[in-house]
Amino acid sequence: MSEGELRGRNRTQRFLFEEADIRGEIVQLEDCLADITAIHQYAPGVHQLLGEFLAAAVLLATTLKFEGRLVLQARSQGQIPLLMAECDNELNLRAIARGAQQATSDRFDQLLTGGQLAITIDPSSGKRYQGIVPLVEDSLAHSLDAYFRQSEQLGTRFWLACDGQRAAGMLLQQLPAQQVEDRVRRDAQWEHVNALAATLQPQELLTVSAPELVHRLYHEDPLRLFEPAPARFHCNCSRERTLKALSTLPREEIRELLEELGSITMDCEFCNQQYRFLEQDLDGILQSDDPGTLH
Structure with missing residues (x-):
């Protein structure tokens, strides 16, 4: 991993709880967010939401165990008719907000009024899969939480932030029982890590390095921190x-x-x-x- 690939903290970093079946991921994007948004002159509210979509797409793509891409897409009757972010298994990113030239709001419910959120998993070989839920929550993070609750998968939570210059996100996800079989104890551990994550402020997520964030939140929990992986803007058009x-x-x-x-x-x-x-x-x-x- 070269220094250039990690400039501007364009990276994601995984951490694993040693005594619980829970993993985490923190993504922080700076230069590649600037590269993507420089192509179009988006209003501040659109710019911010696009950054959150990019961070979320990276977090979701880190769950892929095969070659392919993940597409996070919202269609709405609001000020942004279509917003889409893509990330592949190598963390190549691209994104677009279509029809948002007249957008003036910075409110999620006005930008994506009456919208639907689609998550598409498109493997290089194999069957394409798509899940769709209404955008009924007050933020993308809460909408993603609702998506995973509805799909009845293992517990999954998102925290997202973007200030126009940087975008960041954190994911917590339960894993299949290996360390802990007891359901009551598993639930207690899940509540514990989420309660600490709830103290996280958007500015911390945007400005504090992933290792320091993990230490601040979970310094009393045994953790394994993995090497960061670089994310970059790359369009696959040809x-x-x-x-x-x-x-x-x-x-x-x-x-x-x-x-x-x-x-x-x-x-x-x-x-x-x-x-x-x-x-x-x-x-x-x-x-x-x-x-x-x-x-």
Whole structure:
């Protein structure tokens, strides 16, 4: 892990309770948050919420035990129609807020009014899975808590913060019984770690290093702290993928665009990368009998 990869504390760090079946994860993002939000001029409230989504996507992606990506997406009738953050198993991040140019609020319930939260797990090989819950809580962290309660998985809690310059989050999650079999004792341990986490202030989460945070909260509990892993902004768009998306358009529409413009240009909304296609680049599409097929 190079020094450059950890600049600006763009990293996540895991910790494990030695005498309880509970793990934790703390993510802190700075430079990669700036890289992502520099592409679009978001209002402060949108910027802050996008940072929380990025932190949450990293925390969720750390639970993946296979190659693939996790997509955290909210659709709403509020000031942000669509907000999406993606993170893969190598902690490559990208995010977008779509249709939020007129957003003025910094309130969660106004930005994502009547919204739904979808968590999509997309493995490189295997079946795609998606879970959806209403955004009925007053924050993304509480909405994620509700998602995991509804899915009847092991106890999972989130704490998220973003001040526009930095984004951070902490996850606590119960593990299958190995250290402790007794249900009453397991419940007591879970309540204990959550009660201490409830004292965490957003500014601490944003500014205090993960090792120091863990020490402040759980210095009386035996813990194992793992090496940090770097997170980075990386868009997985490519000329090949863009061409494939273009191939889904009707051939006559493609021909009309070429006749009118001489070429077709497509921009990636995540990173603003521009891809330009001339007529010879599109021969495989135009000669195909079926839309969406490349020769």
